[in-house]
Amino acid sequence: QVHLQESGPGLVKPSETLSLTCSVSGYSISSGFFWGWIRQPPGRGLEWIGHMYHSGSTHDNPSFKSRVSMSVDTSKNQFSLKLTSLTAADTAVYYCGRAGGQGAFDFWGQGALVTVSS
């Protein structure tokens, strides 16, 4: 069974950079699929941030205006997200997930709540 787990700080200050890591077990990232990030502000809907292939090619949401960078560490079977210039609007539960070529996320992490506040 594929298992994903997000890790990172629960509280980040405005203007700082959020760094999240997703650890994958039960499947090797380098075997295929896309690996991505989705977030959900409290009480609101889902927003795609971006996803990447194990080769390092990425596809991210233009609405983040180049604040997003993603990377993969196949040796640790992990992938990571960096989101810069944080504001309160970035407060959300951040999920990592695995997606197939159809863009459907079939496995998700449990989610990590990130609060942006001074």
Add this chain to the structure above:
Amino acid sequence: EIVLTQSPGTLSLSPGERATLSCRASQSVSSTYLSWYQQKRGQAPRLLIHGASSRATGIPDRFSGSGSGTDFTLTISRLEPEDFAVYYCQQYGTSLTFGQGTRLEIK
């Protein structure tokens, strides 16, 4: 960016009834790239349907998806108590977007 509009916003039904949830796209979406998710409070979303009509692994056959072009439907043939949740459609084209969700509540 393709905008997905789900209706109704809230659907109130009783166990045993049939639920029909709609997802309309602002422009045509390939059926291959249309998915549906279920999300319960405090949990991550769960993939129900991919390719507009294919059930994901382990999803009961009371869940079915249909549609093409700009109009897609998720149908739950006979509601079980565990089906009351929020449902999202999602498309993947030049970008990836989700609908705003339909809340299915117990009447």
